[in-house]
Amino acid sequence: xxxxxxxxxxxxxxxxxxxxxxxxxxxxxxxxxxxxxxxxxxxxxxxxxxxxxxxxxxxxxxxxxxxxxxxxxxxxxxxxxxxxxxxxxxxxxxxxxxxxxxxxxxxxxxxxxxxxxxxxxxxxxxxxxxxxxxxxxxxxxxxxxxxxxxxxxxx
Amino acid sequence: xxxxxxxxxxxxxxxxxxxxxxxxxxxxxxxxxxxxxxxxxxxxxxxxxxxxxxxxxxxxxxxxxxxxxxxxxxxxxxxxxxxxxxxxxxxxxxxxxxxxxxxxxxxxxxxxxxxxxxxxxxxxxxxxxxxxxxxxxxxxxxxxxxxxxxxxxxxxxxxxxxxxxxxxxxxxxxxxxxxxxxxxxxxxxxxxxxxxxxxxxxxxxxxxxxxxxxxxxxxxxxxxxxxxxxxxxxxxxxxxxxxxxxxxxxxxxxxxxxxxxxxxxxxxxxxxxxxxxxxxxxxxxxxxxxxxxxxxxxxxxxxxxxxxxxxxxxxxxxxxxxxxxxxxxxxxxxxxxxxxxxxxxxxxxxxxxxxxxxxxxxxxxxxxxxxxxxxxxxxxxxxxxxxxxxxxxxxxxxxxxxxxxxxxxxxxxxxxxxxxxxxxxxxxxxxxxxxxxxxxxxxxxxxxxxxxxxxxxxxxxxxxxxxxxxxxxxxxxxxxxxxxxxxxxxxxxxxxxxxxxxxxxxxxxxxxxxxxxxxxxxxxxxxxxxxxxxxxxxxxxxxxxxxxxxxxxxxxxxxxxxxxxxxxxxxxxxxxxxxxxxxxxxxxxxxxxxxxxxxxxxxxxxxxxxxxxxxxxxxxxxxxxxxxxxxxxxxxxxxxxxxxxxxxxxxxxxxxxxxxxxxxxxxxxxxxxxxxxxxxxxxxxxxxxxxxxxxxxxxxxxxxxxxxxxxxxxxxxxxxxxxxxxxxxxxxxxxxxxxxxxxxxxxxxxxxxxxxxxxxxx
Numbered sequence: 047x048x049x050x051x052x053x054x055x056x057x058x059x060x061x062x063x064x065x066x067x068x069x070x071x072x073x074x075x076x077x078x079x080x081x082x083x084x085x086x087x088x089x090x091x092x093x094x095x096x097x098x099x100x101x102x103x104x105x106x107x108x109x110x111x112x113x114x115x116x117x118x119x120x121x122x123x124x125x126x127x128x129x130x131x132x133x134x135x136x137x138x139x140x141x142x143x144x145x146x147x148x149x150x151x152x153x154x155x156x157x158x159x160x161x162x163x164x165x166x167x168x169x170x171x172x173x174x175x176x177x178x179x180x181x182x183x184x185x186x187x188x189x190x191x192x193x194x195x196x197x198x199x200x201x
Numbered sequence: 202x203x204x205x206x207x208x209x210x211x212x213x214x215x216x217x218x219x220x221x222x223x224x225x226x227x228x229x230x231x232x233x234x235x236x237x238x239x240x241x242x243x244x245x246x247x248x249x250x251x252x253x254x255x256x257x258x259x260x261x262x263x264x265x266x267x268x269x270x271x272x273x274x275x276x277x278x279x280x281x282x283x284x285x286x287x288x289x290x291x292x293x294x295x296x297x298x299x300x301x302x303x304x305x306x307x308x309x310x311x312x313x314x315x316x317x318x319x320x321x322x323x324x325x326x327x328x329x330x331x332x333x334x335x336x337x338x339x340x341x342x343x344x345x346x347x348x349x350x351x352x353x354x355x356x357x358x359x360x361x362x363x364x365x366x367x368x369x370x371x372x373x374x375x376x377x378x379x380x381x382x383x384x385x386x387x388x389x390x391x392x393x394x395x396x397x398x399x400x401x402x403x404x405x406x407x408x409x410x411x412x413x414x415x416x417x418x419x420x421x422x423x424x425x426x427x428x429x430x431x432x433x434x435x436x437x438x439x440x441x442x443x444x445x446x447x448x449x450x451x452x453x454x455x456x457x458x459x460x461x462x463x464x465x466x467x468x469x470x471x472x473x474x475x476x477x478x479x480x481x482x483x484x485x486x487x488x489x490x491x492x493x494x495x496x497x498x499x500x501x502x503x504x505x506x507x508x509x510x511x512x513x514x515x516x517x518x519x520x521x522x523x524x525x526x527x528x529x530x531x532x533x534x535x536x537x538x539x540x541x542x543x544x545x546x547x548x549x550x551x552x553x554x555x556x557x558x559x560x561x562x563x564x565x566x567x568x569x570x571x572x573x574x575x576x577x578x579x580x581x582x583x584x585x586x587x588x589x590x591x592x593x594x595x596x597x598x599x600x601x602x603x604x605x606x607x608x609x610x611x612x613x614x615x616x617x618x619x620x621x622x623x624x625x626x627x628x629x630x631x632x633x634x635x636x637x638x639x640x641x642x643x644x645x646x647x648x649x650x651x652x653x654x655x656x657x658x659x660x661x662x663x664x665x666x667x668x669x670x671x672x673x674x675x676x677x678x679x680x681x682x683x684x685x686x687x688x689x690x691x692x693x694x695x696x697x698x699x700x701x702x703x704x705x706x707x708x709x710x711x712x713x714x715x716x717x718x719x720x721x722x723x724x725x726x727x728x729x730x731x732x733x734x735x736x737x738x739x740x741x742x743x744x745x746x747x748x749x750x751x752x753x754x755x756x757x758x759x760x761x762x763x764x765x766x767x768x769x770x771x772x773x774x775x776x777x778x779x780x781x782x783x784x785x786x787x788x789x790x791x792x793x794x795x796x797x798x799x800x801x802x803x804x805x806x807x808x809x810x811x812x813x814x815x816x817x818x819x820x821x822x823x824x825x826x827x828x829x830x831x832x833x834x835x836x837x838x839x840x841x842x843x844x845x846x847x848x849x850x851x852x853x854x855x856x857x858x859x860x861x862x863x864x865x866x867x868x869x870x871x872x873x874x875x876x877x878x879x880x881x882x883x884x885x886x887x888x889x890x891x892x893x894x895x896x897x898x899x900x901x902x903x904x905x906x907x908x909x910x911x912x913x914x915x916x917x918x919x920x921x922x923x924x925x926x927x928x929x930x931x932x933x934x935x936x937x938x939x940x941x942x943x944x945x946x947x948x949x950x951x952x953x954x955x956x957x958x959x960x961x962x963x
Binding site for chain 1: 222224225227228229231232233234235236237238240241243320322394395396397398399445446447448449450476478479636638639644700701702703859860862863866867868869870871892893894898899900901902904906907
């Protein structure tokens with residue numbers, strides 16, 4: 047089947063999509079956007095978090111056909127090499143990135159949180175990011191990154 | 202995308218040298234989703250590989266029929282053991298594992314056939330159509346039973362039967378009696394490394410008949426040696442390139458899909474990509490050895506250790522992997538960071554039909570640490586002493602003699618580390634008003650504080666750094682200095698695997714410190730340069746760091762010779778004299794010259810252990826960390842919430858303080874996972890929970906604040922005085938948390954992970 051999706055502000059079309067393919071597969075393997083990661087295929091790890099319209103979702107749990115005609119924003123659409131999004135910048139500055147495999151999903155989830163709730167408490171940050179697994183950091187520096195990013199948004 | 206990889210070298214600019222915390226040179230790519238991990242590779246005309254695996258933990262293969270799989274449209278190749286052109290056997294230390302099973306399968310998930318197709322789902326469906334005629338055999342699933350004379354022998358050519366290694370330590374000749382004796386039997390479940398980036402890579406056939414493999418691994422050259430042997434090909438024709446690695450923790454030391462992708466690429470003449478899903482990943486790599494450990498500690502009434510006796514059995518599963526080295530570690534470190542006049546330890550690594558076990562962060566020292574630390578708490582209780590006091594009283598220090606007879610010849614501030622975590626202010630008690638998320642059970646709303654008891658516990662551990670027992674442990678670095686675009690640029694080329702730990706940052710810091718140059722290019726790691734050894738055993742800062750420094754020193758010597766006169770050093774892009782006075786601009790001194798050196802660097806040699814007494818200078822360096830855990834336990838429901846996990850660690854020299862803290866926090870988190878949640882559940886040789894829905898790793902809700910104290914007591918034998926950082930925090934975190942749960946509940950808790958039924962049961 048053919049799937050039309052607006053991704054990071056641009057219209058994309060994928061042809062010959064098998065109905066069992068996820069949005070994640072189409073992004074990664076058909077449209078050249080491998081930033082969103084595949085780590086569990088069950089919506090447990092959050093590594094594939096993207097905005098579908100304005101809602102963060104696990105792209106591995108969305109069938110590609112469900113995204114037909116809708117708008118998707120991925121980690122690749124948040125900032126550029128020379129002008130990182132403040133959330134991306136905060137992850138770099140706080141040392142929240144080790145292997146980095148969880149990072150794209152966490153950045154999208156954190157981006158949504160700090161814009162929805164820039165004055166979130168630590169407990170609220172933890173609750174909001176509980177669907178994103180990280181195996182390297184123990185999350186301390188990720189919390190630092192989100193706090194720093196939230197301060198930037200508050201300003 | 203033209204691929205297979207998008208990034209070339211990583212450039213690090215600025216002023217961050219050794220002891221600073223400059224930004225990772227790969228961080229910008231990683232936060233934008235532009236860093237190419239091994240699962241992101243793409244190539245024009247590529248195929249996808251899939252693997253058929255045994256559903257049985259032990260079976261004879263009576264027949265294989267691939268015709269139905271080959272008939273699936275879109276399938277390009279279906280290969281079995283008959284298609285392995287070289288030797289159908291591999292192994293990191295001890296080759297005993299077939300690339301594709303021929304006549305017998307020894308664990309559930311063992312690869313039997315591989316398929317290449319134009320879509321991953323086509324490949325998977327075709328693999329499922331390979332018909333295998335099994336004669337199912339009874340699996341050997343109990344490690345102790347596997348050592349009995351009547352147990353089926355799983356590897357007929359192994360001289361020890363099902364015994365992979367017996368490591369034996371006999372130290373001191375004092376009496377095995379004491380005024381106070383405590384005994385215990387402890388069990389450690391099978392933990393998974395659970396890196397987030399699944400096993401993956403791409404093999405691209407080359408015109409010379411060889412191939413290029415883009416791969417996430419911990420040790421490119423060890424992979425290449427094993428791949429070339431299986432392909433029956435010269436190593437020079439097998440070129441490995443490190444693709445982006447999504448975590449490792451030991452699970453990428455052994456081969457997974459490497460040979461399979463190469464076989465399919467050579468057969469089809471096309472690039473072949475294999476990416477495991479999470480379920481397959483649980484079968485695609487080795488795990489932490491489950492262990493049963495029996496201990497006996499004798500002490501005087503004053504609390505001085507008289508003797509330690511221990512007998513441990515590590516379940517190595519179906520293939521040896523690194524079981525022999527893990528067994529050696531558990532034995533040599535089995536008495537912990539304590540001085541005991543007499544020590545008798547026997548540690549057995551065993552073959553069974555359970556999932557193969559090998560390297561995971563902590564490597565044998567984790568299992569022993571849970572047991573000896575549980576014993577130290579038991580001893581403290583028997584003596585009426587505090588857990589910290591009994592540990593400090595017996596702690597090793599510089600000059601102490603280990604049970605191997607090895608003298609601890611650099612700093613060992615065990616008592617100081619324990620005092621640091623003990624003397625930290627405790628986290629505040631829960632107030633009158635609180636958030637549900639502060640309680641065990643969290644927003645499940647299982648308690649409002651009733652039945653919740655707080656406990657505090659301590660743990661300390663000892664880990665060896667780098668490869669031990671006489672292994673020829675080295676790394677290779679090529680460093681080049683030249684003028685590019687009007688400024689001096691250093692490029693650093695090694696084969697070392699960046700797995701997330703930050704070695705790319707550190708290599709640039711070292712080059713900057715040694716050569717006084719702002720701009721450093723870290724070239725991609727590959728087999729075009731000599732081996733760096735593995736990114737494991739907390740060794741890369743020490744060994745590859747040492748190699749990079751040594752190569753920089755040679756380059757510097759050449760540049761100073763070029764400059765002549767009073768030239769004595771390089772700083773800030775200038776040639777300086779002994780007093781730091783600028784003599785010349787480096788750009789002018791270099792001119793058109795390219796100064797390059799490649800150095801193979803070794804740490805001081807270690808020795809094999811005496812096979813009877815276990816005596817010998819086995820470890821090049823020891824490293825220590827201590828934890829204090831504070832927990833809240835709902836004693837009625839058995840739910841645990843870790844409130845705070847403080848750690849103090851001696852790192853010799855904090856080469857990159859931010860990265861050091863990141864390692865300590867990450868290692869502590871994996872120890873928390875082993876303490877209260879993580880276990881691969883294996884029943885009758887069959888894995889019951891191969892998914893992130895059923896195998897739980899800590900989330901941000903499970904992790905508490907982790908205050909860290911970093912000590913820097915230089916090791917004069919090591920580059921910059923540094924001490925390996927990555928593993929020690931994974932050891933002591935687990936026993937500290939379990940001790941805290943015991944303090945809250947009064948339960949013995951001899952098994953990890955601790956489950957609710959252990960807390961509420963009898």
